[in-house]
Structure formats: structure tokens, C-alpha cells
Amino acid sequence: MNLKQLAKELSLSISTVSKALRDSHEISIATKKKVLAKAKELNYQANPYASSLRKQKSKTIAVVIPEVVNDFFGPVINGIESIAQEKGYHVLIYLTHEDMQKEVAFTNILQNGRADGILMSLAEQTTDTLHLEALKERDIPLVFFDRVADNIDVPKIITDDFNSSVNATQHLIDNGCKRIAFLSISETLSISNKRLNGYLEACKTNHIKTDNNLVLYCTGDDQAKKDLIRKLLSRKNRPDGIFASVEKLALCAYEICEELKLNIPDDVKVISFSNLKTASLLNPSLTTITQPAFAMGREAAATLFKLVEKKGHHFLQERTVINSTLVARNSTRLSAPK
Amino acid sequence: MNLKQLAKELSLSISTVSKALRDSHEISIATKKKVLAKAKELNYQANPYASSLRKQKSKTIAVVIPEVVNDFFGPVINGIESIAQEKGYHVLIYLTHEDMQKEVAFTNILQNGRADGILMSLAEQTTDTLHLEALKERDIPLVFFDRVADNIDVPKIITDDFNSSVNATQHLIDNGCKRIAFLSISETLSISNKRLNGYLEACKTNHIKTDNNLVLYCTGDDQAKKDLIRKLLSRKNRPDGIFASVEKLALCAYEICEELKLNIPDDVKVISFSNLKTASLLNPSLTTITQPAFAMGREAAATLFKLVEKKGHHFLQERTVINSTLVARNSTRLSAPK
DNA sequence: TTTATTTGCGATAACGTTTTCGTTAAATAG
DNA sequence: CTATTTAACGAAAACGTTATCGCAAATAAA
Numbered sequence: 026m027n028l029k030q031l032a033k034e035l036s037l038s039i040s041t042v043s044k045a046l047r048d049s050h051e052i053s054i055a056t057k058k059k060v061l062a063k064a065k066e067l068n069y070q071a072n073p074y075a076s077s078l079r080k081q082k083s084k085t086i087a088v089v090i091p092e093v094v095n096d097f098f099g100p101v102i103n104g105i106e107s108i109a110q111e112k113g114y115h116v117l118i119y120l121t122h123e124d125m126q127k128e129v130a131f132t133n134i135l136q137n138g139r140a141d142g143i144l145m146s147l148a149e150q151t152t153d154t155l156h157l158e159a160l161k162e163r164d165i166p167l168v169f170f171d172r173v174a175d176n177i178d179v180p181k182i183i184t185d186d187f188n189s190s191v192n193a194t195q196h197l198i199d200n201g202c203k204r205i206a207f208l209s210i211s212e213t214l215s216i217s218n219k220r221l222n223g224y225l226e227a228c229k230t231n232h233i234k235t236d237n238n239l240v241l242y243c244t245g246d247d248q249a250k251k252d253l254i255r256k257l258l259s260r261k262n263r264p265d266g267i268f269a270s271v272e273k274l275a276l277c278a279y280e281i282c283e284e285l286k287l288n289i290p291d292d293v294k295v296i297s298f299s300n301l302k303t304a305s306l307l308n309p310s311l312t313t314i315t316q317p318a319f320a321m322g323r324e325a326a327a328t329l330f331k332l333v334e335k336k337g338h339h340f341l342q343e344r345t346v347i348n349s350t351l352v353a354r355n356s357t358r359l360s361a362p363k
Numbered sequence: 364m365n366l367k368q369l370a371k372e373l374s375l376s377i378s379t380v381s382k383a384l385r386d387s388h389e390i391s392i393a394t395k396k397k398v399l400a401k402a403k404e405l406n407y408q409a410n411p412y413a414s415s416l417r418k419q420k421s422k423t424i425a426v427v428i429p430e431v432v433n434d435f436f437g438p439v440i441n442g443i444e445s446i447a448q449e450k451g452y453h454v455l456i457y458l459t460h461e462d463m464q465k466e467v468a469f470t471n472i473l474q475n476g477r478a479d480g481i482l483m484s485l486a487e488q489t490t491d492t493l494h495l496e497a498l499k500e501r502d503i504p505l506v507f508f509d510r511v512a513d514n515i516d517v518p519k520i521i522t523d524d525f526n527s528s529v530n531a532t533q534h535l536i537d538n539g540c541k542r543i544a545f546l547s548i549s550e551t552l553s554i555s556n557k558r559l560n561g562y563l564e565a566c567k568t569n570h571i572k573t574d575n576n577l578v579l580y581c582t583g584d585d586q587a588k589k590d591l592i593r594k595l596l597s598r599k600n601r602p603d604g605i606f607a608s609v610e611k612l613a614l615c616a617y618e619i620c621e622e623l624k625l626n627i628p629d630d631v632k633v634i635s636f637s638n639l640k641t642a643s644l645l646n647p648s649l650t651t652i653t654q655p656a657f658a659m660g661r662e663a664a665a666t667l668f669k670l671v672e673k674k675g676h677h678f679l680q681e682r683t684v685i686n687s688t689l690v691a692r693n694s695t696r697l698s699a700p701k
Numbered sequence: 702t703t704t705a706t707t708t709g710c711g712a713t714a715a716c717g718t719t720t721t722c723g724t725t726a727a728a729t730a731g
Numbered sequence: 732c733t734a735t736t737t738a739a740c741g742a743a744a745a746c747g748t749t750a751t752c753g754c755a756a757a758t759a760a761a
Contacts, residue, residue: 027717038741043719053739068497070475074415075717078746083412085455093444094437094640102431106458110465115477117423118456120444127448137408139453159406279644302432303639306617308646365747376711381749391709413747416716 026069035063046071085115086329087140089131091123091148091172096272096300097318098146101170104322105144112330114141125150132156135165142166142333144325147174149211149244166332170325171316173344175215180332181344182325186216189314189349190223193268193296196312196351198231200359202266202294206239206257208274220270220298239264243274250274254281258293266357269297275311295356298349309355317347364407373401384409423453424667425478427469429461429486429510434610434638435656436484439508442660443482450668452479463488470494473503480504480671482663485512487549487582504670508663509654511682513553518670519682520663524554527652527687528561531606531634534650534689536569538697540604540632544577544595546612558608558636577602581612588612592619596631604695607635613649632695636687647693655685 032042037056045052045060052060063069077083088105090098102118109116117140121128128148135143136159143165145157154174160167161177170182197205207224211217221240228235241257243250254277257263269275275297282289289295289309299313324345331341370380375394383390383398390398401407415421426443428436440456447454455478457469466486473481474497481503483495492512498505499515508520535543545562549555559578566573579595581588592615595601607613613635620627627633627647637651662683669679 029717039718040720040742041740043717044740047719051739056739068474070471072416072717073475073477074412074421075746076719077412078410078416078716078748079718079720081746093431093440094434096432099432099437102456103458106431106456116456118440118444118454120441133408136406137411139411276641276644283644301641303614303641303645306614306621306646307641307644308648310646367747377747378712378749379710381747382710385749389709394709410747413716414749416718416746417748417750419716 026067027072028069031060031064031067031069034067035060081138083115083139083141084113085117085140086326086333087117087119087131087135087143089119089121089128089135089143089145091121091146093118093120096302097171097316100300100318101146101322101325104319104324105326106322108323108326108330114330121148123149125152129156132160136160136163140165142168142329144168144170144329146170147172147214149214152213166329168325168329168332170321172214172216178343180328180341182321182328183216183344183346184316184321184349185346186219187223187226189298189351190220190268190270191227192223192351193298193314194224194227195231196353196357197266197268197294197296198227198233200290200294200357202264203233204239204262204264205233205266205268206241206264208254208267208269208271208278209240209242210244210271210274212242217270224268243277247273247277251277251281254278255285258282258285258287264293266294267296269295269299272297272299272301275299279307279311289356290358291360294358304352305354307356309358312354312357313352314349315352316349320347364405365410366407369398369402369405369407372405373398419476421453421477421479422451423455423478424480424482424664424671425455425457425469425473427457427459427466427473427481427483429459429484431456431458434640435509435654438638438656439484439660439663442657442662443664444660446661446664446668452668459486461487463490467494470498474498474501478503480506480667482506482508482667484508485510485552487552490551504667506663506667506670508659510552510554516681518666518679520659520666521554521682521684522654522659522687523684524557525561525564527636527689528558528606528608529565530561530689531636531652532562532565533569534691534695535604535606535632535634536565536571538628538632538695540602541571542577542600542602543571543604543606544579544602546592546605546607546609546616547578547580548582548609548612550580555608562606581615585611585615589615589619592616593623596620596623596625602631604632605634607633607637610635610637610639613637617645617649627694628696629698634695642690643692645694647696650692650695651690652687653690654687658685 028039028042032039042060045057046064086109092098106116119131125148128151154177157174157177167179173181173183207221209217209221225235241253243253258281267278269278275295278295287293296312300315300318304311304313366377366380370377380398383395430436444454459465463486466489492515495512495515505517511519511521545559547555547559563573579591581591596619605616607616613633616633625631634650638653638656642649642651
């Protein structure tokens, strides 16, 4: 069922039917009604590809993220999707699995207009940003969230990584930690470094010794991450506090502690950036810095749509910060003195 | 940058360039090389909408699921996406949020050829299936997974719901439960009923009394679900075992137990269909029936592509069953006799 | 040499929309 | 009563591909 057939059924021209369906003022109300009725009767649906081709707009956005089985990216997608639904947009999803090669491949694919805009959170491994510049050059609307590329001049939706990290570290210190390890995911990612800097700052303020051996860059697969953490916690002078910059690392730490029979929080306290739904049900419940994932998703999508719809293109804030909140639970509870 | 411009640069016709890019045998190797080189140089990317319009194929599949913040649907998406990536397909995602109206809206939208095929898992609330029949009528390839519509004649990827439920119930009984409650999500969904029947069967076999009051249909939002469970666990003759048919209900039960100061597993044992990554880290660790989510996603996608590519259309198995595994943990641990 | 066949390429017609322009007839203005 | 505008519609040209032809020239077969 296409316009041609519909037009024939109505004994009208294609253009009239098309205009009627789009509620053009050129068409009389009477014909509009007839057309609408017939369209509904025959269950006519415009071909999206013909439409997109002609209008050079696809009503589609692309979301490029590292993974989806994740209590941060999941709610972000919810946020994005909720706005997209309101606007009648479609959402394409691309998972990099933390692989920069895939990220590059996706951005290349997305240079051909398949999506009207792109929402993106970088892979751990992403170091250079040529592929992102290419998108910028092609003038494809782009918005980063969470894991942003600082050097690319597009809107970014982030949380207050530095301050949150200061607070998290302070929280560990306040609860008695003297030797705190920081678990990072990347040496290059801006978000990692901001969090690291917050940690370093808080240590400095509190005259806590920082040590390169206490900063772990946990890359690779789960096993590799766990091996690193196991080594850290097996040292003679192991840390008494762990600050995980992402959720997965906190869970790895939990598993290793169980394996090594280390008690959380008595032997080692754990705090993490995390949106884990089950944080309060863990053994022990996990103290988290919870990011406003859903809000970030909504904000990112809303910002992207402003770009796509070219309204005040140049007045968009470069970066939008939505604060995280620290939720203290048992994994950082003050231990009774021995 | 389009074919026309590329052709002009090469002093060739549009059709020659097009064929060269698609590696047609009609074109000499020499020209092919020239064309490929120029295309790479000018970073030419075919317009996907023009292509789709012409070929009546979009290289896109749609995934319609209830939610994404979920340790079952998340891995399923991974599975789907992994196959889609191999095949060079794009993935559209639509979230129903368990709302049948949205499910209907999405299926209507997807009747216009935007996607070459659809993967779907029904919403809790989905009762009638007219919207699904419509898809079938339009001959749009469709594959169900997990939450399937039994009466629609398309391939279905499921787990052994009945047997798994029998085993789960038996596990509770073996560990001392005499009075087991079943938490369901829907009165109509086929998957819910299969799981319920497995539970009923096991109870019958073991001469355990079943009682309508022990079967809870937990619909509505989280609060509503919790209210129902709270009421269940506050009864004078409360159950000593809970079988949650989905993960979320197990988590609600955990929260209510904490609220009511009920000890798991001593006061009440809990088992659940669940793919929770943190199941082993919970307090207490949760006994689960773990579904092969990733494999189901891959299988569903692979099946869909067979339909889309029309190879042996009619020889596809109606239903593919991939077994779940029961992982016993502390939430069902045999309690010491009082 | 003549006749077939193959090789390599170009013109052109779709695919189903949207949109710009005409074109007519009726309504309004002068 | 003419002149001009407006209202309502249709014809046709895009949008960027792909695929079906057609057509030479080159090669092979007779």
C-alpha cells in the first residue's frame, strides 16, 4: 500500500493525497477527511525510506555505548528512549564492547546520514579521536555523555566527577581509611582522570600518602581485572580502602575479598561509582556514588534534539553537569577498634 | 558526496560506479580498483535510504522488549547485537515498559518496512494479539523470545520453563519448604502459566498443598508489587518458601524480608528465575534459575536472519528450547532445625 | 571473412515520497 | 464587469540508489 494506490482509490492525485496526509493548507478540509479515512481504512503507512530520502531526515538517532548490561547505561537508554518516544524518533543502538576499533567502525558507518544525530559514550580503550572529528566535520549532530572527549567541541552531559571523587575519598578517610587504592578503567579517558584527580586531591588535603602502586588501571577482561585486584589485596601492606571508579571494579573487588577471606568493611572498605539496583542488598551493602543515569540520558537526548532541530544551535551549553549523590552503606561502615 | 559526484570525478557513468562498488562482474578489474580508490579517497558512503528504497531492504532489525535495565534482556540484546554486527545489520530498539499500548503502537509503526524483521518479547500486560497477527499478515519476519505468544505461528526461542519450575519447586521442597508461594507477573502470559504449572506439578507430586492465596499476580509498579508481597509475608501462616518467576519479584521479596526482619533462608527461602550478575554477592546469595540469555539472543537473531534471507523459510523449527540451569546458593540453604 | 558471443560500459527506469510550480475555477477587488 | 487574488488541486522534478536493458567493441567460432 503506497501513495499511488491510495490516490487511485480516492481518484485523487498523488500530490494531493500526500499533502492531505501532511495536513497542508492547500487541501480542503473535506478532502483531507476523506483521505485520512481511506488511509486508516487501508492501513496506509508512509514508506520511511522514501520519506527520509526525500526529506534528508531520518527521524532516527544513534546511541553508541560500550555496553548495555550495566546499571548505568541501561537507565541512560531509558532516558534517551523516553525523549525519543515523545519526539517520535527511532533509536539505533551500537555496542562497542569497550573496543575502539568498533567505535571507529560505527562512527564511519554513521557518516552517511543513517541517523540524524548521535549520542555517544566512549570506550575505555579510546585514545585518539580522529573518528570523532570526522563526525564533527560532516556536521552530524553529536552529544557526548559520561565518557566524553574533552577536545571535541560538542555538548557534553556529565556528572561532577571531580567533586564526587573528592567526597568519596573523604568518606573513606572519615571512616578510618589510611591507605586507599583507586581502581581506574583507563589512563586516557577524561572521566577516569577527573575521578583520579578528585581522589588525589582529597588524599592530599588529608595528608594521606598517595602511591603509584595504589592506582590500578584495570583493563582487559573480567579475569584480568580480578587478577590485578587480587594482587593488590594480597600485598603485605594492602590498602584498607578501595575506591572503584566504576561498578564492575567494585564487584570484582567483592569477589576477590570473598576469595581471600577479607571482611568488608573491617579489613577493607569499598566505595564505588555505581548505579547497582541491588547495592543495598549486597553482602555487605555497597556504598555508592550514584549517577543520575536516567536524567543524564534525558538531558543528552534533549540536547541532541535541539541540535538536530537547529534551534539555537550555537547557544547550547558546552557542558551540562548533573550531580551524583553519595549513598553511604555498610561497605564503608566505621569498624570497631581492635 | 554521492554517486553522481563520484562518477563525475572518475569520468564514468553512475551505473558503472555503482556496479564497481558492488563488485559486479560486468566491470573490469582495472576500473573497479580506480573506483574503490576514489571512493575511499573522497570518503564516499552510500546513502542508506536511497539504497533501502531501491532494494526494499533496510539491513535493519527491530527489537521490541519490555525494558533494558534488566539482567535478562541486557544479555539478550548483546546476543542479538553480536549476530547483527556479524551480518552488518543495524538494530533499532523499542521499549514497551510493560505497556501493551506501546507494544501495539510499535508494531503498527513497524508495519511500514522500516525494519526487515522483528524480535520481540511481550509486555506483562499483553493480553490480545491482534497487533501481532497484523505483522504476520504483512509477512514481516518475526521471532519471539522468552515471552512468546503461543497462538502466533512464528519461530519462538524459549527456555524450558515448565521443567525449570518443577526443579525450582522441588529444590525448595528438598530443602524443607512446606508452604511455597509463587510470584507471577501475569495471568495471561504463556510463560507465566508454564512456570506456574511447573510449580503446581511439583507441589502435587510432593503432596504439598497448593492454595490460591499462595499464587500472587504481582502487577503494577514496584510499590504495588511490594505491597502484595508484604501482605503475603505478614500473614499468620506465611509461606516458608518463595518462588519468584522473575528477578524483580525476588528483589522485592528481599527488600520486604529486610523490612519485616524475616531471615532468609531460616524464616523463608527464596528462589528465582534470574540472571542477576550479583546473585552470589547478595545477602544472602540468591539461588537462581539462570536463563541462557545471551544464547537466546543469538539464537533469536540467527533465526530471524534466516527468515529475512528467506533460506528455507518453511523449515524453521517452530520452537527452540535452550535450557536454564539451577544454581543453588544460600537463599535456599537448609535451615538448622530449631 | 562472416557470424556469434562475450566484455565493459552507459542510458534509463524504477523505488515512494515531498515539494515546487502550474493551472484552473471561484471569490474578491477595483 | 473586468482585473486580480485566492483556493484547491495536479504534473512533474527531485532525493540517491540499483537493476534492466541496450550498444558498441573485442574476441571467439564457423
